Structure formats: structure tokens, C-alpha cells
Amino acid sequence: MTFIPSPPDTMQTMTAPARITLEDQVDGAPRLVLSGSFLVADVAALDHDLRAIEAASVIDISALDPVDTTGAWVVFRLSRDLGAPVEGASEGAQRLIAAVNSCDDHVAIVPPELPVQVRVPETVGASVVELALGTRELLGFLGGLVVAFGGVLVSPRRLRLTALVRQMELVGVNALFIIGMMSFLVGIVIAQQGSVQLQQFGAEIYTINLTGRLAFRELGVLMTAIMVAGRSGSAFAAQIGTMKLTEEVDAMRTIGLNPMEVLVLPRVIACVVMMTLLGFYAAVVAIIGGAVLAQLGLGIPFLTFMSRIKEVVPELDLWVGLLKGPVFGLIIGLAGCYQGMKVEGNSEDVGRRTTKAVVQGIFMVIVLDAFFAIFFSKIGWI
Amino acid sequence: MNQSAAAHPAPCDEDVAIRIEGLVNRFGDHTVHDGLSLCMRQGEILGVVGGSGTGKSVLMRSIIGLQKPAEGTVEVLGEMMGEPAPDGDDIRRRWGVLFQGGALFSTLTVAENVAVPLREFYPRMSEDLLAEIGCLKVALSGLPEDAAAKYPSELSGGMKKRAGLARALALDPQLLFLDEPTAGLDPIAAAGFDRLIKELHETLGLSVFLITHDLDTLHEICDRVAVLADKKVIAVGTIPELMKSDHPWIQDYFAGPRGRAALASREIKTDAAPARPAAGNPIDSHPGGEA
Known part of the structure; x- marks a missing residue:
């Protein structure tokens, strides 16, 4: 049941490079055919072209091999965004697409940052407050030190x-x-x-x-x-x-x-x-x-x-x-x-x-x- | 049985993920490994066990090139370690490593941590795709989606391990190194982690080099187990094969009270419970529940 990507040394000789083809159809949107190697390295180069595709009726991935999670994700994203069903997926590809479809790509990957006109006064204010509190705390620390020193003297x-x-x-x-x-x-x-x-x-x-x-x-x-x-x-x-x-x-x-x-x-x-x-x-x-x-x-x-x-x-x-x-x-x-x-x-x-x-x-x-x-x-x- | 517990592991056949021959590691006068040999096949989950101080982590470090061995050769995915790759193909693209404590970069969020290896190896990758892959790997490793924007210091120990796994999976590696992935997790989280690794192994076709002390993990997910003792790999094989060995440490390990308990629970599970859900659509069945 395992889907083992072929090792890269054989990959260069055996697999075709990634290719995107739009086949025009008589009625409706064109048919999007993806073929060749769809690994993270290939997708990184093709992503821009893939995002430019506006409409497709069907995504045909029967000639897609090998594919990894990143490739599967891109296929899934295209299918979702274009509303086009995926056709001809191999068993391995199906499995991968099923694995990635739980992902929500609209999640922020960094905590939200405030706009600069809010951030600058906020940072300044926070520094002033920190300075004041810091001075008080430092005095408190000195006090703690004196107490500890007193304890040692006793x-x-x-x-x-x-x-x-x-x-x-x-x-x-x-x-x-x-x-x-x-x-x-x-x-x-x-x-x-x-x-x-x-x-x-x-x-x-x-x-x-x-x-x-x-x-x-x-x-x-x-x-x-x-x-x-x-x-x-x-x-x-x-x-x-x-x-x-x-x-x-x-x-x-x-x-x-x-x-x-x-x-x-x-x-x-x-x-x-x-x-x-x-x-x-x-x-x-x-x-x-x-x-x-x-x-x-x-x-x-x-x-x-x-x-x-x-x-x-x-x-x-x-x-x-x-x-x-x-x-x-x-x-x-x-x-x-x-x-x-x-x-x-x-x-x-x-x-x-x-x-x-x-x-x-x-x-x-x-x-x-x-x-x-x-x-x-x-x-x-x- | 006869080949398994033998002092000489089975000869390395074709689909080799890791081949180690005559490895010697020394720290000053202290010899950790003395002529260690090991062979790991592609697509298998190889568990590595051994008492404390037998050099399991050192073995992993010398495989991934962090520890330069005094003698011996290490071959990973067909490339000799310590020699420049012939075609400039960086072996580090093809493996992922999960360190014991997660080893996340503490100044980056989880998703940014995942993006680090991608940025390094694919500088032309767009920010949109980086963010998408970051979230994808976070989801794959079973973390809740809001964890993507969190800093490592805001995560629990179990979540850190999952986040470390997400980063290890960033480049879609063929080979995954895990150093005690379930240590320090509660049994439920540990079982969840085991299941996750098994599913990733089945879905992505990963080979996994797994250092562990967790007997349940060994029984549950490992195809074969390598035993480190006396500065060597003394035996490699499936657990039933190893249990037939008469080496005292192996006997103590697998036939001791904990070993028997783990075995018994495994037998009960396979007898009574219905067969574990087979393949199907494994990963989205538990979106980050056990962290």
C-alpha cells in the first residue's frame, strides 16, 4: 500500500519534467493537464504560472508522477479554487490529496502586526512604562539583595x-x-x-x-x-x-x-x-x-x-x-x-x-x- | 530467526536507505562505537534501542553528519557522507530530522520554522506558497491550525515535538530521523504520535530511523529493530526474531516486565479489538486532537 517516491538519482533519467497544458474544449472552460514530476522543487518554479490559470473544467493528473505533499497540495488548491474536479489520480496521488485537504491555507503564519501609526506610539509608551516599572523593580531587587545580605550577616x-x-x-x-x-x-x-x-x-x-x-x-x-x-x-x-x-x-x-x-x-x-x-x-x-x-x-x-x-x-x-x-x-x-x-x-x-x-x-x-x-x-x- | 539475531546483520540488498560500515566514534579515550555496521532499507521503519549511554544519539548524529566519525563509512540514500555530492545535489534536501527537544528556532513562529528549509533550498518560492506549505505541514503533523502563528515558547512539550516534525517534513523528505519522539509525552499523546508516524510512513512512503525507549512504539510501528550494545549493533530484526536471541540485554529488554506488558497489550489489542482502521483517509481523521 505504500507509495514510495522514486529516488532522485533515477528520477532525473526516468521522470518527465513538470508541464502544464491547457487543452481547449469545444464547450466551456479548457481542460488542465498536469504531467511529469510534481515535487516541491518543481512546484516552487511553477507556482506563479499555476496561480495565473483562471478557469478549467477538469484537472487531469493521470500523467503526474512522482508527486509529494506539496505537489498534492497545489493540485488540491487548484481544484478547490477553480471548482474543477481532479481526474486520473493514481492511488498514491489520491492518498496524498486526501491527506492534504484538511489544511486551511487562510491561517496566518505570524501573529498580526499593528499598523505603524499605532505601533510607534505603542512601542514608545511601552518603553516609558517599562522604564518606570524597571526602575522600581531594580530598587526592589536591591532591597531583596540587602535583605539577603542581612540574613547572611545574622x-x-x-x-x-x-x-x-x-x-x-x-x-x-x-x-x-x-x-x-x-x-x-x-x-x-x-x-x-x-x-x-x-x-x-x-x-x-x-x-x-x-x-x-x-x-x-x-x-x-x-x-x-x-x-x-x-x-x-x-x-x-x-x-x-x-x-x-x-x-x-x-x-x-x-x-x-x-x-x-x-x-x-x-x-x-x-x-x-x-x-x-x-x-x-x-x-x-x-x-x-x-x-x-x-x-x-x-x-x-x-x-x-x-x-x-x-x-x-x-x-x-x-x-x-x-x-x-x-x-x-x-x-x-x-x-x-x-x-x-x-x-x-x-x-x-x-x-x-x-x-x-x-x-x-x-x-x-x-x-x-x-x-x-x-x-x-x-x-x-x- | 537464524539470520536476525546473528551478530552479522543481513547483507545490504538493493533498496538501501542507510548503510553504515565499520563506524568508530571516540570522545577522547572513550570509544562509543567500535566497528559498528548497520543497514536500513528504503521504506521501512527501523527502531534503534539500547541502554542509556550506548550512543544512539551519537549514531544518529554521525549518520546526519553532525559528528565526524573517527573511522568507517556512512552512506545515506546512495551518497557517501563526508564527501561532496557529485552533482551538487544536497543530501539534506532529502531527509528530515526531529531532535529530542524539537530544536525549533525560538525566534520564529511554527509556520516560519517550517519555511526555513524551504527558503534555504528554494529561494524563488513565493511567499504565498511558503505560507500555504507552512500551514499544510502544521496540519499534517497533527497540530491545531492556530498553532501555526505561535512561537515555540508558547507550545507544550508534545506540541513542540509535532512542530519539530512539521519542520522535518518541510522538504517532503524520503528519510526521517526521529530522536526519541515519544519521550516525555503522556501515553495518549505518545500513541497519537505513533499513529501519526505510521500514517505518514504509509501515506508519504517515508523511511524512518527511529531512536526510542518506548516499547509500545517499537511494537506498534517498527518494521525492524536494531539493538545497540557493546559498542556495536548486536542484532537487527523483527521483535519476535529478537526475542529468540539469547543475548542477556535483549532478553532483559523485551522479556522484562515492561517488555512483556507491552507485548501483552499488543496481543490483546490485535485479538479483541477490530482490526485497526486500514489506510483509507488516515490523516484528516484526527486533526490535531492528541497534542
Whole structure:
């Protein structure tokens, strides 16, 4: 009873190409004769011609071989649209036509889309609402984090020490090379550009002040924050987001584990601690970069550069950098974990949320940095 | 019987869908297949069984070219895998694959998923025809018509499998690979899926390579069953033939409590119930009921 289409290697030699013929008849509409191979590949090419046929009295498919479901569907559609009965169908073709006639081709294959004049305001409105709700939710998330942190303070045994150390390694230790590299080069650039300008006043010795203060106050911690947001903020969002998709987060909840405590807290603490340390490390490496440039380009000996740093960089600058580090770390960790926990639906959402985590993290870090700059100058830490 | 349970499968005759000879697959030091040979005929439903970790999925992956074998040859529908096709004819036009979880593209609707292989191989196909074929395959795979415009995340597990089947059928393949199609379905949905595959097999003349753990599926729809154990195909044959084998794993599998239960239910069904509705107009008789 089975209808086996002949394999294509024999097909090329044995079967005729698809052909459409309209045989005029004495009375009434012409007779439509379909013949040859009517497989999906043939139909794709013929579909346009077939749709152009306006009337037929009968569809003769006695010479149609081989045929597959797509071919059968086209025959069925023609017969239905033209109101013409099908004649001469082989047993296999009959079976296929019977199989496809349950299909309704007027079903939409994508969800309906609104017209553009409605869609644009709707999208804008939805984004505004989402922004407002998102800010509230982020605050709520921060609150949840504080509660979890409080819980850990009350009973320190609930802190996931292994996870914390692991995250510290991923966020901090593994980033040492790339952040060192970046800071070293930035230090060289600052010293070089600064010295070119200062030389005009014969004040290239101030390159040391410029490099030292800039590295400790701003550059070390800011560049590190951007790198950590790109490396770790994105990783947090993608990891937690994937865990949401595979229902691991739900599984944790049912076992009685609090995802806030198990997933978010170790990551955020690691981010806060390591951002502080990495910011300081980056500042030091940037100064070394500046010193190397000064030795090679300006003739200031390396050790002189270093001892001058001690004299010209006030201790306050160190504290400014060390204060900003943990705040930036908190923001990056929070944005990454929050966006990860918000993932739902599909893999596309993981990508979207990861992007958001990085953009949100870096943007908020820069906004806060501007705020810090004004704040510190107002309280006289300049 | 004598040929079936023998260590050497019957020689490959003419209508061969898949011919595997001396297949070796290794992951590091771990050898999954060691000199595996298998022959599948055109137009048959071949069930593949084996314990967990015997490499059923790896076997399927090496047949369809996702896993490059360390040694051995795989021939599918007359073409050697791993070699460029002589006339540029892409073997992938002629098979359909259903992965375990459906593996639907999550950013596309079900009907758009079906259209993906069609767009790839027939770029000139009109949008109207693409939409029609999308709906056609959705209906053929037994999904309700409103499923065509849904995204995979909106579907249940059983519906995802049917949607995956719809995509596998998009190009009207001669050969269908199914990786545990009924795993994770309720018995009613599983029976519906079995019936659907059987009907598609009869209507469209498909050859089906079916990996399964479901004894009911094996009894219900498979023409022959290949047993994977000891890194090889240890036996190929019909279930009655296999049950005469004295290999301990085969005995455990088919003559164990579950195997006997599946067999018994099959016997009751064939004895008592009237013969299953023969051929006729099978597919539109259940437009998507069991999903």
C-alpha cells in the first residue's frame, strides 16, 4: 500500500519534467493537464504560472508522477479554487490529496502586526512604562539583595563561601592580565599626551602629577568598571538568564534555596570586593605605564617618577578611588544579576538582557562618576 | 530467526536507505562505537534501542553528519557522507530530522520554522506558497491550525515535538530521523504520535530511523529493530526474531516486565479489538486532537 517516491538519482533519467497544458474544449472552460514530476522543487518554479490559470473544467493528473505533499497540495488548491474536479489520480496521488485537504491555507503564519501609526506610539509608551516599572523593580531587587545580605550577616554560615571565592576568581583574578594591559597602555597615553602639552610651558615635570592624580581618582577605577561590566556583568546576565530558561532557578526555589542568596549575593559581593581591588591595581599599573614612558620619552628616571608620585598625589585621591570602586562594583553586579533574573521566554531574550546589563552598568557607572566628581569637589576633596 | 539475531546483520540488498560500515566514534579515550555496521532499507521503519549511554544519539548524529566519525563509512540514500555530492545535489534536501527537544528556532513562529528549509533550498518560492506549505505541514503533523502563528515558547512539550516534525517534513523528505519522539509525552499523546508516524510512513512512503525507549512504539510501528550494545549493533530484526536471541540485554529488554506488558497489550489489542482502521483517509481523521 505504500507509495514510495522514486529516488532522485533515477528520477532525473526516468521522470518527465513538470508541464502544464491547457487543452481547449469545444464547450466551456479548457481542460488542465498536469504531467511529469510534481515535487516541491518543481512546484516552487511553477507556482506563479499555476496561480495565473483562471478557469478549467477538469484537472487531469493521470500523467503526474512522482508527486509529494506539496505537489498534492497545489493540485488540491487548484481544484478547490477553480471548482474543477481532479481526474486520473493514481492511488498514491489520491492518498496524498486526501491527506492534504484538511489544511486551511487562510491561517496566518505570524501573529498580526499593528499598523505603524499605532505601533510607534505603542512601542514608545511601552518603553516609558517599562522604564518606570524597571526602575522600581531594580530598587526592589536591591532591597531583596540587602535583605539577603542581612540574613547572611545574622547567620554567616548561609554565605556560599565556595561560590563567592569562585566568583572572585572569575571577576578578579582572571581579569588581572587584561586590566593590567589596558591600564598600562592608558598610563602611557596619558603621560605622553600630557607631556606634549606641558612641554609648551616647560612644565613636563607635572606629567607626574597629571598621571598620578588622574590614575588614582578617575582612570583606574573608571576603566576597570567598564572592563568588569563587559567581562562579568554580561557573564552574570547570561549565566543566570540561561539558568532561568532551563528552570534551574525554579528548581532552586522548590528545594528551598533562595536564588538571591545562592546566585546573586556571591556575584555581587565578588563584584564589589574585586572592583575595589582591581581599581587600585589598575591605578598602580597605569602609573607604572606613565613612569616607563617618562623614562623613555622624557628622560625622567623611573625611580624618581615613583618617589615624586608619593609627594604629589595626596592621600585623598587614593580614598576617592577606593570609595568609588565598591559602588561601581555594586552597580555592575546588580545590573548583571537583575537582567539575568528578568530573562524569560527564549534565547533571544538572554542576548537582549545581556546587552542591557552591560549598557545599563556602564551608563550608570559614568553617571555616578560625574556625580562623584561634583560631590567630592563640593566637600573639598580636590 | 537464524539470520536476525546473528551478530552479522543481513547483507545490504538493493533498496538501501542507510548503510553504515565499520563506524568508530571516540570522545577522547572513550570509544562509543567500535566497528559498528548497520543497514536500513528504503521504506521501512527501523527502531534503534539500547541502554542509556550506548550512543544512539551519537549514531544518529554521525549518520546526519553532525559528528565526524573517527573511522568507517556512512552512506545515506546512495551518497557517501563526508564527501561532496557529485552533482551538487544536497543530501539534506532529502531527509528530515526531529531532535529530542524539537530544536525549533525560538525566534520564529511554527509556520516560519517550517519555511526555513524551504527558503534555504528554494529561494524563488513565493511567499504565498511558503505560507500555504507552512500551514499544510502544521496540519499534517497533527497540530491545531492556530498553532501555526505561535512561537515555540508558547507550545507544550508534545506540541513542540509535532512542530519539530512539521519542520522535518518541510522538504517532503524520503528519510526521517526521529530522536526519541515519544519521550516525555503522556501515553495518549505518545500513541497519537505513533499513529501519526505510521500514517505518514504509509501515506508519504517515508523511511524512518527511529531512536526510542518506548516499547509500545517499537511494537506498534517498527518494521525492524536494531539493538545497540557493546559498542556495536548486536542484532537487527523483527521483535519476535529478537526475542529468540539469547543475548542477556535483549532478553532483559523485551522479556522484562515492561517488555512483556507491552507485548501483552499488543496481543490483546490485535485479538479483541477490530482490526485497526486500514489506510483509507488516515490523516484528516484526527486533526490535531492528541497534542
